[in-house]
Amino acid sequence: MTVALRTLLDRSVKKMGKGMNPMVKAATLEMVERAYTERITVQISAGHRSLEEQAALYGQGRVYSYNGKNYSNLAKPIVTNAKPGQSYHNYGLAIDFFIVSDDGKRAIWTVDSKWQRVAAIGKDLGFKWGGDWSAFKDYPHLEMSGGLSFTQLQAGKEPHLTFKLEKMEMPKTNKGDSHIISIQKTLNSRYKTNIEGDGFYGPKTRSALIKGLQTELNKQYNRKLVVDGKWGAKTKTATVIIKKGASCKITWILQAALYMEGFNPGPLDGEFGEKTETALFKYQKARKIPADKLAGKVTWNELFDRNTKHLM
Ligand SMILES: [Zn+2]
Numbered sequence: 001m002t003v004a005l006r007t008l009l010d011r012s013v014k015k016m017g018k019g020m021n022p023m024v025k026a027a028t029l030e031m032v033e034r035a036y037t038e039r040i041t042v043q044i045s046a047g048h049r050s051l052e053e054q055a056a057l058y059g060q061g062r063v064y065s066y067n068g069k070n071y072s073n074l075a076k077p078i079v080t081n082a083k084p085g086q087s088y089h090n091y092g093l094a095i096d097f098f099i100v101s102d103d104g105k106r107a108i109w110t111v112d113s114k115w116q117r118v119a120a121i122g123k124d125l126g127f128k129w130g131g132d133w134s135a136f137k138d139y140p141h142l143e144m145s146g147g148l149s150f151t152q153l154q155a156g157k158e159p160h161l162t163f164k165l166e167k168m169e170m171p172k173t174n175k176g177d178s179h180i181i182s183i184q185k186t187l188n189s190r191y192k193t194n195i196e197g198d199g200f201y202g203p204k205t206r207s208a209l210i211k212g213l214q215t216e217l218n219k220q221y222n223r224k225l226v227v228d229g230k231w232g233a234k235t236k237t238a239t240v241i242i243k244k245g246a247s248c249k250i251t252w253i254l255q256a257a258l259y260m261e262g263f264n265p266g267p268l269d270g271e272f273g274e275k276t277e278t279a280l281f282k283y284q285k286a287r288k289i290p291a292d293k294l295a296g297k298v299t300w301n302e303l304f305d306r307n308t309k310h311l312m
Contacts, residue, residue, distance in 0.1 A: 003104025005036045006220045008043050013247075016047025020092040023161040024144050026269065027125045028095050031142075033249070034121050036219070040114045041104065045140065046096040049089035058083050081136060091153045094143035097122075111139045126162060180205070183256045183268065190249070191215055193229075201260040203306075209257055210235065210304055216249045231304040242295040246272040254295050257303045258283055 012032055016025060028044060035042045049057075051066075058064055059071030061078035080087070088094035099108040099115055111131070119129045122142045130138030146159020153159075181199040188194060193208035207229035214235055217223040223238040242250055252270035259265060263283045266275030277293050284291040289298050 001036075001039060001041060001102050003041055003100065003102065004220070004222060005033060007104055008032055008036065008041060008100070009220075009248075012044035015044050016095060017049075019048035019050075021144075021159070021161065022269070022271075024093050024095070027122075027127065027144070028142075031097075031118065031122050031125055031127075033219075035118050038117065040117060041100045041102060042097050042118045043100050043104075043107075044095050044097050046089065047094070048092040049087065051084035051090060054080075054082065054084040054087055054090055085154055086150050088143040088145055091159075093145060093153075093159065094141060096140040097142065098140055109140075115139065179259060179268070183259070184208070186252075187212055187256075205260070206304065206306070209253055209260075213239070213250065213253050213300075213304075216253065220248065220250070231301075231306070236297060236301055236305075239297055239300045242272060243293065244272050244274075244277045251276070254280070254303075261303065 009029055009032055012029065013025075016028065020028075025047070028047070032042055032044070052069075055064070055066035055069070055071045056073070057080050058066075060073045060076040060080075063072045063074070065071060066084055084090065097118060099110070099118070100106060101108060116131075119131055119139075119142070123129055127142035127144055130141030130143075144159070144161050146161045148157055148159050177199045180201060181197045184195055184197040184199070184205055187205070187208040188197070191208065191212045193211055195204045195208045210231055211227050211229040214223075214225045214227045214229070217235075217238050217240070218225055218227070221238070221240060225235055225238055240250065242248075242254055248270060251272045252268060254272075255265040255268045255270070255276055258276070258279045259268065261283060263279040263286075264275070265279040266273065280295060280299070281291055281293050284293075284299060284302075287302050289302050
Protein backbone atom coordinates (compact mmCIF):
# COMPACT_ATOMS: atom_id res chain seq x y z
CA MET A 1 0.00 0.00 0.00
CA THR A 2 1.40 3.35 -0.91
CA VAL A 3 -1.19 5.57 0.72
CA ALA A 4 -0.41 6.25 4.39
CA LEU A 5 -2.94 5.44 7.08
CA ARG A 6 -2.60 9.03 8.28
CA THR A 7 -3.85 10.28 4.90
CA LEU A 8 -6.92 8.04 5.01
CA LEU A 9 -7.68 9.14 8.56
CA ASP A 10 -7.20 12.84 7.83
CA ARG A 11 -9.43 12.75 4.76
CA SER A 12 -12.06 10.79 6.68
CA VAL A 13 -12.07 13.21 9.62
CA LYS A 14 -12.57 16.09 7.18
CA LYS A 15 -15.47 14.39 5.39
CA MET A 16 -17.22 13.44 8.64
CA GLY A 17 -17.35 17.11 9.55
CA LYS A 18 -18.07 18.67 12.88
CA GLY A 19 -21.13 17.53 14.76
CA MET A 20 -20.23 13.86 14.85
CA ASN A 21 -21.03 11.91 17.98
CA PRO A 22 -17.54 11.36 19.48
CA MET A 23 -18.09 7.63 20.01
CA VAL A 24 -19.23 7.13 16.44
CA LYS A 25 -16.26 9.14 15.19
CA ALA A 26 -13.83 7.10 17.29
CA ALA A 27 -15.37 3.81 16.13
CA THR A 28 -15.19 4.97 12.52
CA LEU A 29 -11.49 5.81 12.74
CA GLU A 30 -10.85 2.51 14.49
CA MET A 31 -12.59 0.77 11.58
CA VAL A 32 -10.38 2.56 9.02
CA GLU A 33 -7.31 1.52 11.00
CA ARG A 34 -8.34 -2.09 11.45
CA ALA A 35 -9.10 -2.38 7.74
CA TYR A 36 -5.68 -0.89 6.99
CA THR A 37 -3.95 -3.57 9.05
CA GLU A 38 -5.73 -6.07 6.76
CA ARG A 39 -4.41 -4.15 3.75
CA ILE A 40 -7.82 -2.71 2.92
CA THR A 41 -7.74 1.01 2.20
CA VAL A 42 -11.04 2.58 3.14
CA GLN A 43 -12.18 6.17 3.42
CA ILE A 44 -15.24 7.95 4.77
CA SER A 45 -17.27 10.01 2.33
CA ALA A 46 -19.88 11.45 4.68
CA GLY A 47 -20.68 11.81 8.35
CA HIS A 48 -22.71 14.53 9.93
CA ARG A 49 -25.26 16.11 7.62
CA SER A 50 -27.27 19.23 8.46
CA LEU A 51 -31.05 19.31 8.00
CA GLU A 52 -30.62 21.65 5.02
CA GLU A 53 -28.11 19.28 3.41
CA GLN A 54 -30.58 16.45 3.97
CA ALA A 55 -33.33 18.53 2.34
CA ALA A 56 -31.10 19.09 -0.70
CA LEU A 57 -30.48 15.33 -0.96
CA TYR A 58 -34.16 14.48 -0.55
CA GLY A 59 -35.02 17.07 -3.20
CA GLN A 60 -33.00 15.17 -5.81
CA GLY A 61 -35.45 13.60 -8.25
CA ARG A 62 -38.42 15.21 -6.48
CA VAL A 63 -40.44 18.37 -6.15
CA TYR A 64 -39.71 19.32 -2.59
CA SER A 65 -39.56 22.32 -0.31
CA TYR A 66 -38.42 22.53 3.29
CA ASN A 67 -38.77 25.44 5.71
CA GLY A 68 -40.11 27.58 2.91
CA LYS A 69 -37.16 26.91 0.63
CA ASN A 70 -37.38 25.08 -2.67
CA TYR A 71 -35.12 22.04 -2.87
CA SER A 72 -36.60 20.48 -6.05
CA ASN A 73 -33.93 19.04 -8.30
CA LEU A 74 -35.52 16.93 -11.00
CA ALA A 75 -32.33 16.80 -13.06
CA LYS A 76 -30.88 14.24 -10.65
CA PRO A 77 -32.11 10.76 -9.67
CA ILE A 78 -33.64 9.95 -6.30
CA VAL A 79 -30.88 9.10 -3.83
CA THR A 80 -32.62 8.89 -0.48
CA ASN A 81 -35.97 8.29 1.14
CA ALA A 82 -34.97 10.16 4.27
CA LYS A 83 -36.40 13.61 4.85
CA PRO A 84 -34.59 16.10 7.11
CA GLY A 85 -34.42 14.59 10.62
CA GLN A 86 -35.05 11.09 9.32
CA SER A 87 -31.45 10.08 8.79
CA TYR A 88 -28.97 9.17 11.51
CA HIS A 89 -26.50 11.32 9.58
CA ASN A 90 -28.45 14.32 10.85
CA TYR A 91 -27.44 13.43 14.40
CA GLY A 92 -23.80 12.58 13.70
CA LEU A 93 -24.58 8.90 14.24
CA ALA A 94 -23.96 7.57 10.72
CA ILE A 95 -21.17 7.48 8.20
CA ASP A 96 -20.72 6.34 4.60
CA PHE A 97 -17.57 4.60 3.43
CA PHE A 98 -15.93 3.57 0.19
CA ILE A 99 -12.82 1.70 -0.85
CA VAL A 100 -9.88 3.55 -2.35
CA SER A 101 -7.12 2.22 -4.56
CA ASP A 102 -3.78 1.29 -2.96
CA ASP A 103 -2.28 4.62 -3.91
CA GLY A 104 -5.27 6.46 -2.43
CA LYS A 105 -6.07 8.18 -5.70
CA ARG A 106 -9.18 6.38 -6.98
CA ALA A 107 -12.52 5.65 -5.36
CA ILE A 108 -13.75 2.08 -5.88
CA TRP A 109 -17.46 1.52 -5.41
CA THR A 110 -17.60 -2.20 -6.16
CA VAL A 111 -19.26 -4.12 -3.34
CA ASP A 112 -16.79 -7.02 -3.23
CA SER A 113 -15.16 -9.08 -0.48
CA LYS A 114 -13.07 -6.12 0.70
CA TRP A 115 -16.17 -4.00 0.97
CA GLN A 116 -17.97 -6.75 2.89
CA ARG A 117 -15.00 -7.08 5.21
CA VAL A 118 -15.08 -3.38 6.09
CA ALA A 119 -18.79 -3.69 6.83
CA ALA A 120 -18.03 -6.69 9.07
CA ILE A 121 -15.38 -4.73 10.98
CA GLY A 122 -17.90 -1.91 11.36
CA LYS A 123 -20.50 -4.31 12.73
CA ASP A 124 -17.90 -5.70 15.12
CA LEU A 125 -17.49 -2.20 16.47
CA GLY A 126 -21.22 -1.82 17.04
CA PHE A 127 -22.50 -0.35 13.77
CA LYS A 128 -25.55 -1.47 11.83
CA TRP A 129 -24.88 -1.82 8.11
CA GLY A 130 -27.14 -0.53 5.34
CA GLY A 131 -26.19 -3.55 3.23
CA ASP A 132 -28.19 -5.72 5.61
CA TRP A 133 -31.41 -3.85 5.02
CA SER A 134 -33.99 -5.72 3.02
CA ALA A 135 -35.93 -2.89 1.38
CA PHE A 136 -33.49 -0.18 0.37
CA LYS A 137 -29.94 -1.52 0.45
CA ASP A 138 -27.42 1.20 1.27
CA TYR A 139 -24.00 -0.44 1.00
CA PRO A 140 -21.78 2.48 2.04
CA HIS A 141 -23.88 3.26 5.10
CA LEU A 142 -23.11 2.43 8.75
CA GLU A 143 -25.00 3.78 11.73
CA MET A 144 -25.30 3.56 15.51
CA SER A 145 -28.72 4.53 16.77
CA GLY A 146 -28.21 3.68 20.42
CA GLY A 147 -31.75 2.32 20.19
CA LEU A 148 -33.27 5.77 19.75
CA SER A 149 -35.91 6.71 17.19
CA PHE A 150 -35.76 9.91 15.15
CA THR A 151 -38.56 11.31 17.31
CA GLN A 152 -36.51 10.72 20.46
CA LEU A 153 -33.39 12.20 18.86
CA GLN A 154 -35.32 15.24 17.66
CA ALA A 155 -36.53 15.70 21.23
CA GLY A 156 -32.88 15.93 22.25
CA LYS A 157 -32.36 12.48 23.76
CA GLU A 158 -28.72 11.40 23.90
CA PRO A 159 -27.91 7.88 22.74
CA HIS A 160 -25.98 5.62 25.09
CA LEU A 161 -23.47 4.01 22.82
CA THR A 162 -21.27 1.12 23.72
CA PHE A 163 -17.99 1.28 21.92
CA LYS A 164 -16.91 -2.33 21.47
CA LEU A 165 -13.18 -1.75 21.22
CA GLU A 166 -11.92 -4.71 23.15
CA LYS A 167 -12.81 -8.30 22.63
CA MET A 168 -10.46 -9.77 25.22
CA GLU A 169 -11.82 -11.60 28.23
CA MET A 170 -11.60 -9.72 31.50
CA PRO A 171 -9.50 -11.50 34.12
CA LYS A 172 -11.55 -13.06 36.89
CA THR A 173 -9.50 -11.79 39.81
CA ASN A 174 -9.68 -8.04 39.64
CA LYS A 175 -7.20 -6.78 42.16
CA GLY A 176 -5.32 -4.08 40.27
CA ASP A 177 -6.42 -0.69 38.99
CA SER A 178 -9.39 -1.07 36.65
CA HIS A 179 -8.19 1.68 34.28
CA ILE A 180 -4.84 -0.07 33.95
CA ILE A 181 -6.62 -3.35 33.25
CA SER A 182 -8.54 -1.60 30.52
CA ILE A 183 -5.31 -0.14 29.08
CA GLN A 184 -3.71 -3.59 29.14
CA LYS A 185 -6.69 -5.10 27.33
CA THR A 186 -6.62 -2.40 24.70
CA LEU A 187 -2.87 -2.90 24.19
CA ASN A 188 -3.44 -6.61 23.70
CA SER A 189 -6.26 -6.11 21.28
CA ARG A 190 -4.59 -3.36 19.25
CA TYR A 191 -0.99 -4.46 19.28
CA LYS A 192 -1.23 -8.18 20.00
CA THR A 193 1.02 -7.76 23.02
CA ASN A 194 -0.41 -10.62 25.05
CA ILE A 195 0.30 -9.11 28.46
CA GLU A 196 -1.55 -10.02 31.62
CA GLY A 197 -4.49 -7.78 32.51
CA ASP A 198 -3.52 -7.52 36.16
CA GLY A 199 -4.00 -3.79 36.66
CA PHE A 200 -0.40 -3.07 37.57
CA TYR A 201 2.15 -1.00 35.69
CA GLY A 202 5.24 -3.13 35.38
CA PRO A 203 8.03 -3.60 32.83
CA LYS A 204 5.86 -5.77 30.57
CA THR A 205 3.09 -3.22 30.37
CA ARG A 206 5.59 -0.44 29.75
CA SER A 207 7.19 -2.51 27.01
CA ALA A 208 3.72 -3.07 25.48
CA LEU A 209 3.12 0.69 25.47
CA ILE A 210 6.45 1.20 23.70
CA LYS A 211 5.43 -1.43 21.15
CA GLY A 212 2.22 0.49 20.61
CA LEU A 213 4.13 3.71 20.08
CA GLN A 214 6.56 2.05 17.67
CA THR A 215 3.67 0.53 15.73
CA GLU A 216 1.87 3.87 15.44
CA LEU A 217 5.03 5.72 14.42
CA ASN A 218 5.56 3.16 11.66
CA LYS A 219 1.94 3.25 10.53
CA GLN A 220 1.23 6.94 10.76
CA TYR A 221 4.62 8.42 10.00
CA ASN A 222 6.17 5.70 7.84
CA ARG A 223 9.02 5.14 10.28
CA LYS A 224 10.90 1.90 9.92
CA LEU A 225 11.25 0.95 13.56
CA VAL A 226 11.67 -2.59 14.80
CA VAL A 227 8.64 -3.16 17.03
CA ASP A 228 10.47 -4.72 19.96
CA GLY A 229 9.08 -2.79 22.92
CA LYS A 230 12.53 -1.58 23.86
CA TRP A 231 13.32 2.05 24.41
CA GLY A 232 16.39 2.93 22.37
CA ALA A 233 17.96 5.82 20.51
CA LYS A 234 16.20 4.98 17.24
CA THR A 235 12.74 5.00 18.79
CA LYS A 236 13.51 8.19 20.69
CA THR A 237 14.61 9.90 17.47
CA ALA A 238 11.53 8.67 15.61
CA THR A 239 9.04 10.19 18.08
CA VAL A 240 6.81 13.05 17.07
CA ILE A 241 5.51 16.05 19.00
CA ILE A 242 1.97 15.56 20.24
CA LYS A 243 0.12 18.59 21.54
CA LYS A 244 -3.31 19.93 22.36
CA GLY A 245 -5.82 19.29 19.59
CA ALA A 246 -4.19 16.03 18.54
CA SER A 247 -6.57 13.13 18.03
CA CYS A 248 -4.87 9.83 17.40
CA LYS A 249 -3.63 6.53 18.83
CA ILE A 250 -0.36 8.19 19.84
CA THR A 251 -2.34 10.57 22.05
CA TRP A 252 -3.97 7.51 23.59
CA ILE A 253 -0.52 6.07 24.34
CA LEU A 254 0.51 9.37 25.93
CA GLN A 255 -2.67 9.37 28.04
CA ALA A 256 -2.09 5.77 29.09
CA ALA A 257 1.53 6.46 30.02
CA LEU A 258 0.59 9.56 32.02
CA TYR A 259 -2.11 7.62 33.82
CA MET A 260 0.40 4.91 34.70
CA GLU A 261 2.68 7.56 36.15
CA GLY A 262 -0.14 8.80 38.36
CA PHE A 263 -1.20 11.84 36.33
CA ASN A 264 -4.84 11.57 35.33
CA PRO A 265 -5.36 12.76 31.73
CA GLY A 266 -9.18 12.43 31.86
CA PRO A 267 -10.92 9.89 29.64
CA LEU A 268 -8.50 7.70 27.70
CA ASP A 269 -10.04 8.60 24.37
CA GLY A 270 -7.10 9.61 22.20
CA GLU A 271 -8.26 13.23 22.20
CA PHE A 272 -5.64 15.68 23.46
CA GLY A 273 -7.82 18.15 25.36
CA GLU A 274 -7.60 20.36 28.43
CA LYS A 275 -7.27 17.53 30.96
CA THR A 276 -4.53 15.74 29.05
CA GLU A 277 -2.63 18.98 28.72
CA THR A 278 -2.90 19.68 32.44
CA ALA A 279 -1.75 16.16 33.30
CA LEU A 280 1.21 16.51 30.94
CA PHE A 281 2.13 19.91 32.40
CA LYS A 282 2.02 18.54 35.96
CA TYR A 283 4.07 15.53 34.94
CA GLN A 284 6.72 17.68 33.28
CA LYS A 285 6.98 19.90 36.36
CA ALA A 286 7.16 16.91 38.70
CA ARG A 287 9.91 15.35 36.60
CA LYS A 288 11.77 18.67 36.29
CA ILE A 289 11.82 18.63 32.50
CA PRO A 290 10.79 21.68 30.41
CA ALA A 291 7.09 22.22 31.15
CA ASP A 292 6.12 23.21 27.60
CA LYS A 293 2.89 21.16 27.46
CA LEU A 294 4.25 19.40 24.37
CA ALA A 295 4.87 15.68 24.33
CA GLY A 296 8.12 15.65 22.39
CA LYS A 297 11.39 13.71 22.62
CA VAL A 298 12.19 14.78 26.18
CA THR A 299 8.78 13.81 27.52
CA TRP A 300 8.61 10.50 25.64
CA ASN A 301 12.08 9.69 26.90
CA GLU A 302 11.13 10.57 30.45
CA LEU A 303 8.04 8.36 30.22
CA PHE A 304 9.75 5.31 28.77
CA ASP A 305 13.47 5.35 29.43
CA ARG A 306 14.29 3.15 32.43
CA ASN A 307 17.94 2.50 31.66
CA THR A 308 19.44 5.21 33.78
CA LYS A 309 16.88 6.39 36.28
CA HIS A 310 13.68 5.71 38.24
CA LEU A 311 13.99 2.15 39.35
CA MET A 312 10.65 0.38 39.46
ZN1 LIG B 1 -25.38 6.97 4.90
